[in-house]
Amino acid sequence: MITAIVIIALIVLMVVHILTGTKTRIGNPPQVVSVASASLGDMPVILNALGTVTPVATVNVLPQLSGYLTAVGYQEGQDVSKGQFLAQIDPRQFEINKQQAEAQLAKDTASLAQSRSDLVRFTQLHEQKSIAEQTFTGQQFLVQQNEAAVKADKASVAQAELNIEYCHITAPVAGRVGLRLVDPGNFVTQSIAPGIVTITTMKPTTVQFTVPQNSLNQVLERVNAGAKLPVTVYNSNNTKQLATGTLFALSNQMATSTGTVTLRATFANDDEELFPNEFVNTQLLVDTMHKAVLVPTPAVLSGAPGDFVYLVNADQSVSVHKVTLGPSDGRHTVILSGLSAGQQVVTDGTDRLSDGAKIKVATAKPAHAGSAPAAASSAESTQHPSGKRAHGAASTSS
Structure with missing residues (x-):
């Protein structure tokens, strides 16, 4: 009984201490992050697509007549x-046919000569009114028949010669x-x-690939202006550049099932790196954006506000700043609006931040983007533990 009273008294004392005791409030320490400054630079606008090596000519040689292959x-x-x-x-049968046709030609040529000679004689007699009109007319028709027979014989000889050539x-x-x-x-x-x-023609060769209808207008604008758009081809796993060429033809119809249009680029292929019907990755350089606002791609996030960055404020805090994205080459992303050159954004440690959070800059990494690489990859995004999504290498196709 005494033990129970003691236990109850201790419990009461603990509750009173918890309710009336002074709480020690510990403020959130600044988060250590990496930052970079937005800068001006050039960004190539590239369309990525899966292509197929299509030979200029593929000819299946068929026999044009029947016979034994010798x-x-x-x-x-x-x-x-x-x-x-x-x-x-084996041409022997066709050589015999030619001899027969030549013999028939010789026979009909002789008949034609005889009929023409008779027509000369009949003409003289007709002028003297010594033969009937019907006889003279019949001889004229006979000459015409023989002339037609000679023409047919010459065609037979030519056909026989052609058959021999086909052998x-x-x-x-x-x-x-x-x-x-x-x-x-x-x-x-x-x-x-x-x-x-x-x-199969190996060199030169072509590569066929498709672009989405939303990107067709910018391609047409450049092509209609007379631009020779460069096309770079990589192997199927994008680890090796195979060849460079130029765009030279566009299909005249849109594929309604896929909403794409087929383009064809030509390549010299002197080293025969491109093999017929091989699957390749293509990169079509449509244009280059000059003096664009560039930030490192890890700084660009996607969440409830849309696309945004954590902008570094003067009081060492951050704020959520909505931006409009443009092309990307994987390392840098173009900011079309919402950010100016020189402003600093958080590039590392964004998963621990929120609007208004205090930060401590670890190292400042200015974004040097004077010349962005031409190779661009498809858009990807990575899920952060905080629920925000960081943009990966966004495709430059828009």
């Missing part, structure tokens, strides 16, 4: 020039041949699939 004059993977020998079809198959374009599709000894027929061989 020879193949290329090696698989060989580079060939236009007009180079590829394959031979000797040559490369219609310069390029690289693929794997052999048919071997000597096989009987091939006219336009048989898959054909004799496929030839």
Whole structure:
């Protein structure tokens, strides 16, 4: 019983002490952050897209007549020039056809000569009224028939010569041949699939890629002004630059399913880094913004107010400052409005800040952005523990 009374008394004393005791208020210490100054610089406006290497010409060589394949004059993977020998079809049957056509031509040529000679004689007799009008007219028609027969025979000879030429198959374009599709000894027929061989032009080559309809106007403005827009191509994982070229053609229709338009750029491809049908990453340099307000990309956040930065005030506090974003190259982001050159923004430690918080600057890092790199990546954002989102490398496509 005495123990219970003692316990109750202690509890009462503790409650009274808690309720009436003086509380020690400890203020929030300043947060250590890194800051940088907004500066003026150039920013390239780049459109990133996935592209496909599209050869200038891809030709499937098909036989134009039927016959046995007697020879193949290329090696698989060989580079060939236009007009180079590829394959031979047995020409003997077509040579016989040519001989027959030449013989028929000789026969009809003789008939034509005889009929013309008779027409000369009939003309003299007709002038002397010595033969019937019908006989003279019939001879004129006979000459015309023989002339037509000679023309037909000449066409037959030409067709036979063309068939003989078709037996000797040559490369219609310069390029690289693929794997052999048919071997000597096989009987091939006219336009048989898959054909004799496929030839692909390796250099020069082109790359096809698409841009969204919202970005088409700025491309058209530059192209219509006569600008040669540079295009840079990287490998599929964006780790190696493969080639540089220029934009030379735009499709005449928008793809309604995707809201994009197809563009084509040309490349010399002398080193053959671009392989036909290869997937690549393309970067189209549309324009360059001069004297733009630039801040380090980590300073740009996104949250309930929209896009904003923590602006450093003169009393070593920060305030939420809404901004309008422009292109980015990953390291720096353009501020279209809401910020002036020379103002300082927080670049590191933003996850511990709030509007009006006190700060302590660790190191000041001025943003030098005289020349921003041309390579830009797709927009990304990172979730901070505080719920604010920091912009990653924002795409320069707008």
